[in-house]
Amino acid sequence: MAAEGRRVSGRGRTSQRQRSRQRDEGGLIPVLAKAVREVEIGVQRGRPEPTRFQVVALLVREERQRLKADPELTEQTRAAELKRLDGIATILAQTAAREPSLFGLLGEDAVETDATRHLRRQLLSAAGQDPGPEAEEPVRRETTVVRTERQVVPASVARAQLMTPFMVPDFSAAPARVETRRLVGWDLIGPLLNSFEHPAPGVSSCMALPDARPVAVLPPGLSLMDHQARLIASVADGHRTFLLADEPGLGKTAQSLLAAQAADAYPLLVVVPNVVKTNWAREAARWTPGRSVSVVHGDGDDVDGFADIIVLNYEILDRHVGWIGEHGFRGMIVDEAHFIKNKKSQRSQHVLEIADRVRHRVANPLMMALTGTPLINDVEDFLTIWQFLGWISERSPRPGLMARLEETGMTPADFGFYPAARQAVVDMGIVRRRKVDVAADIPARRIADLPVELDDAESRSIHAAERELALRLVKRYDSAIAARREHRVKTGGHHEVAGIDHELVRRVAGWELADGDDSTAGDNVFAMVRRIGRAKAGLAADYAAQLARSAGKVVFFAKHLDVMDAAGEVFDKRGITYTEIRGDQSATARTKAIDSFVNDPDVSIIVCSLTAAGVGVNLQVASDVVLAELSWTDAEQTQAIDRVHRIGQTEPVTAWRVIAAQTLDARIAELIDQKAGLAAQALDGVATEDAVSTVDIRLEALVRLLTDALREREAPTADDLEEIEVELA
Template sequence: MVREVEAAAQRGRVTPAVRTKFQAVALLLREERARVRAEAAGSESHRAEQLKRLEGVATILATTAVRDAGLLACLAEDAVVSDAARSLARDMLRGLGVEPAPEEVQPSEIAAAPASPERRVVPQSVLSRQLANPFLAPDFSAVAQRTPRPRRLAGWELLGPLLSSFERAGSGDPACMPLPEPSSRLGPKGLELMPHQAQLIAAAAAGHRTFLLADEPGLGKTAQALLAAEAANAYPLLVVVPNVVKTNWAREAGLWTPHRAVTVVQGNGDTVDGFADIVVVNYEVLDRHVGWLGDFGFRGMVVDEAHFIKNRSSQRSQHVLELSDRLRSRATRPLLMALTGTPLINDIDDFRTIWQFLGWIDDAKPLGDLMDALEDAGLTPADPGFYAAARRCVIDRGIVRRRKVDVAADIPARRIADLPIELDGAAGRSIRAAERDLVRRMVAQYETALANRSSAGAVEGIDRDLVRRVARSELKDAATTAGENVFTMMRRIGQAKAGLAADYAAQLARSAGKVVFFAKHVDVMDAAEEAFARQGVRFSSIRGDQTPSVRQKNIDAFVNDSDVAIAVCSLTAAGVGLNLQVASNIVLAELSWTDAEQTQAIDRSHRIGQTEPVTAWRIIAAQTIDARIAELIDSKAGLAARALDGSDEEVASSADMQLEALVALLTDALRSSPQVPADLAVGY
């Protein structure tokens, strides 16, 4: 049977039946491998031979899964074994003359169950909020009651036809609900919205409350969601996101809704602000917090990268749906938004959980406004015009899809978007400790120099010249001596960011097409390539140690092979001399020391022949020197741009940038205190 699945994948015909066979074989393989390893009888050599054969089957499964995302998903840790696959596995055992063991609770079912009470937490500040507002419990009576109406379609199975209506759509059929023209495009503090962003916000202001916002990456879905919540007064607002964009959501909230307090749930929530207007939580810790989140009284909920919940039986999907149900039961017309640039990963069924989150359907049938709209259409699935009308009914509930090419006039031809991330765990703590040691060392040198100076040379406040001399001395020592310094710290930060940057690049590749991934250090490139290989994402590697023929072969593979999704490039070796216009998204996993080098890298895609706007995503480690360097690069960007245009103005060199970074670190420390405290966190 494993050969049947392999042959089907090679032909590109992976049907649901093939996936069921694949999952059944994988289930039997896991069980048999566990049985052989636990078996006490028999010789060691016999056991080794059996395991070798099983590893051969496992290899076939793994290489087959790489060909199809649906098969690969079956091997994920949170993949749920379907009833059909489990039944087929038992039939296969019986066919071999083996009586299956009695049915037991499957690990996948355990994974899908809610977290145990022992694992649930309630942050202290949330308890304080509840105590401070004892009379503000949700008013269940405020939930709108629908008047029953005759159901002409009550006897029809409708979910299948609704999903099929999207498969039957022609290329010219609309994919976006009608949106009103906005009266204004101004955001907070005079920030100007793009026209397509202002349209969605106008729809929320006009009373629309459910959206599947499926704009392509780079079209500002985060800003649209935040300002839609503002227009709908949907506070408190819950935002559920992947870990990699958690910090960025807090940053964007500060930019677009600066008058709204935002809090980010980290770990057990010890630092949560229970009185915040916007609560940002990542999928990975949702199981710990779903209890108090459900009782918090939210009036709006945003799910970012909503394709993460496509597996209805996964734990994170169950938690998201539970929160959505509780919110809709406690609030009158809450704002619900699902954000994703790739609403469909494997097949049309990926819509189901997203629609259920939005309250358009349940497990069996359409609900509420969607059912009313289908009734008003006056058609049944037996009528020829039903599918086009049904698709329109779903889209009008709130599907919004715009492509870059459709709104090209609205956005810059080239833009840089920062994606801050938090470095957690031992690596993050070590990096921050090294940064504190660097600051203490420079402060000590500064204070020693002051102590040895005569009173005639005293300067009121911070001596800027002395700061620069200390920073220059530190930079000189870093280049000639071993040990922790600004260069080793930047390399360690790059290593710590590699995994998250690779995950984001893979996510972009799946939703928006080819991606160019830039890094400075070889070990960061290695880590990223290992991550892509684990995820089954094909890539080309473009490095400085390659021969010209190998380099060109890898470039051609990325440019010409539609299956090669990512080009992993050295920032220094591949930043010039390449034409990579097939990609309009760039991920800068590590920062350059100059804006000019950064611009050169971006211009591998943003050049003559490029037909789409280019977005460069800078992955920045928040609360580290990485963030300071990003600020410095931006401050020099104008000079660099003028220099590239032929200006005579001086442009900062990499050495200048390194010096300015150290100057900024020392200056910040001296402003804070003459003695750097032990718990100093260098933040910007």
């Protein structure tokens, strides 16, 4: 009997261990652990997943309550399970600390969306639990804008709103309500983005446009190119929403102003970067001289509330958003629309709220987003622009796009859904033309890299700083490996990754980048790139001076003011007359600088800030561009070059990109070239084998720096090779 009792006790212990192992390997907690790691990695890579984050938080909360109330669990088992949940909760908290926008999803009052409920059901099903029946959620308004205390209502605007008849809401063309059938319950935003990220080679990103026909009212002496006239014809035929993504230099400003005239979309609101406000007023007077234009400055004390076209900049939108939403605008143009790609920024939220209020007053307003570079980082840059245009809400397609998706007769589970969905979005109003296709008379352009050797002392200093940065990254990597190894020893985890752990490399680079954002130290990647820019400033200016002597006018671009100042000193020494466009200039000084470069034959060079002169400037009087410093994005580089390579250019354009050889500069140049493949692939259907899909070139540069350092460390030394040779012999 005693033996029998011992045998039963042994079987009981075995059964208990099996149940414990089953709990560790199955159930909800492992599913949540995997999901929270995906969220963590997404934030580290700059691609947060708020829906997944919220679902994990909700399920952790529910599972904690269930464990505490389960009478069948022993205290030891309950404590162990709660400890595992605490680990998941800790990762959630650390992730939210890196991405503060996620904190709002941890509150008890956080709203569950359709996507949240759908993912919740998926995770519960993966854990072997019954997700329960689907529930309907009432539609809610999604755009919440934090109001500034500086809200103003200019006196002229107040008078206009009291006196003019255009305040009456217009619902005459309200779209029919779409009954969602086949696609109910599907998360559609992800598939829509995926359809652009992986398009079929050669697929078009331009909606079908009617043939060009004469514009009803065109000022004397002005003419339109065929691609411009076709867009105006589309507006005349009734189309009202456009992502006008023509390559820079193809006349988007003129097209949008004439589109407003064709649609009679007055009063018209134009939201632009500060540096191009004056240029927009000029262009409006040029292309639509019969329409009055008023530019808003500051609090708008001198704005004409009765004007047909009102232009204001993103930077002051916060104090004017109130009256703008009540003014009765029948059209809205957002220039350089990639400025609103960050949904979390206040200017993006203000733009979205205004657009929403315009649509509430006018059933079919003219809405245009203008940008030659709609993709800066990845395809998610599309989302805020699509939302501004009214194609999607925050989490799902709106009725117009949903109707087109329903017409495909497919769901994301069907093979042909993705190309059909992409075409549905394009047909909503994406217009993308390339110079090579529609403006054959514009001469070709090329980017020529100009490697330069830095001064010996400066070169040694920069190389030493790069080595120090690489060693710091290696140290962080080694510390993470040691901590992971210690954790494995304690928990009996799986074996280590053989060789370089590339996922950990990316995480370490992300930590360094985050520290660099907050640090004022001179040893981070930002300071490194700035040092390199200063070191090559004189060499770049020397080359620009040679070009000016031999080839004519030159546009010189730099990112930092000290580099611009150093270039100016070189030009002064060489006796070369130059002018400047800087971020701290007044609009008058900026206009004067541009006019003198364009019209004065003695002004050979214009020194431009990449950020201040990268948009809204026509400098096609020159055909040579010198890029003294590299940008962090291909889009910024392209915008700079296209100040010269645009309609009106008669000479082939060459952009001379000055690169400090054997430094981080060369890595960044390579990454910019690879990143250029993203927009080409998503918008132009150009297949690229080496396109960089990471969110941030800065991150990728650090990843490569650390990877190279680890490979160099692991490479065999001369002594190692000698031993190998001896053994082989």
